[in-house]
Amino acid sequence: MTPVSVVVNTLNEEANLPGCLESLRWADEVVVVDMHSIDRTAEIATAFGCRVFQHERTGYVEPARNFAIAQAKNSWVLVVDADERVSPGLATWIKDHLGSISAVAFRIPRRNFYSDRWITCCGWFPDEQLRLFQRDYVRYSDRIHRAPTVEGSVITLPLHGEAFFAHYGFNTLEARVEKDNKYSSITAQSMFQEGRRIGAFGLLTRTVWAFVTAYLFQGGIRFGTLGVSLAWERAFATFLKYAKLWELQQKHKSS
Template sequence: MSPKANVSIFIQTLDEEANMAACLECFHWSDDIVVLDSFSSDRTEQIVKAFGARWVQHKYEGRAAHQNWAMENIEFKHPWVYYSDADERVTPELRDEIIRVTSRPNDEEVAYQLRRRDHFRGKWIPRSTNYPLWIVRLFKPGKIRWARKANPVPIIDGNLGTLQHDYLHYPFSKGLTDWIWRHNRYSSYEAEETIRSITEERLNVRELFSSDPTQRRIALKRLSFRLPARPILKFMYQYFLRRGFLDGAAGFHYCLLQAIYEYFIVLKVAELRSTKGVQDGTASCPSK
């Protein structure tokens, strides 16, 4: 372990025995690894404790709420925290960069964003996954909170910096069945967020062209909530406009899965609106 590694590691888990050992090994250089678990039923706990990491459990009620609870209730040993999911990996180059930037005296940044490399069918598929996609992963816990149940948006109190090295993501590491199960749950959160956004948030067209990639991503998401034929448009955007076809067969299947995920959201939005109509007494009575 490097004596310069004044960084705590924060990992969220739910039944991650397939990924846990390899993920933990990426962070052997930190002396403070905290795993926040949503009551796993497999061997995740045994693997984590055998590695010597701290084990905390809390009921999962959406990604933002889960992460905010952690920032408010977990006492991290170091002033900086690097957040990782169990299906993500940190390269040696990224590790060295993290240690370097967090060792700077009087650093003005309170958080750093970096790019994610998504893998599917044994290969990196940059075009199909909108690379470069910038995600905040390194931060001071007192300076960040999140909003939204799924794909949470960071709210940062201070300056945001940029790291040069990417982290690796293996979203299909537990198989296609697990991916579909997770995205079925995520689509329920996204359906709720769609209705909330359309009802409460204004679409600012200028934000679509913002120099801030996070702001652009939020604006694009708000725009997508208001578009017709969202599943078809998403496939066309990722496969043709973003040139996902250059990722080969893996790119085609990934773009199709994303369109199916979008279709889940559309159907659940309609279901929520229908259910609300029944609850409000506004649903029409069938004729005799």
């Protein structure tokens, strides 16, 4: 088996972390980089035998990714979020095949669950994540929700195979809206700094189109009331992002 280091970034993840770490028992080492949690996150990681480091709070995970990867002892690194689980099939695939395939990185399918139901509509699937790679060929951006930069060949694992991440990040609408509100502020600031601007027509059409895309073209209509809820949540997240961008524009004009 090719040695693999798993890295997990955390912030107040005592509820999610035990399940995540249980799914990583097979790994050569697990590195947990915590952002000064005020709960038992670091204590739990230590109890599982992880190597634990602290990183300043940055509001979102990307700036801490490269630091976490730098702490790994092995060339091959698997990045896992605390609210994710590595399927037994993925663990087996890594143990049996990693190192025998000519690639520097792999995209892994992620199955997103909502109240324990696997959601395949509204853009929730396929949700391929570039998370398994040789550390010297990959670097994460400091910008939120940006794909890492890869120097070399990338292979995507089969979408409907047994090798996947299971993601349990959102069990309530309240949790999703709370996260949308947080990330939309960061994204709006990033867009503003890039010189992007929005007006009334753009705000309206992007919001409506987000709902139409999620509900009609991405299969929300097949999921009944849940599909309607997920599509509207997608539209609301889009609205927040661009409304906050517009708000930044107004503040800039008046300053």
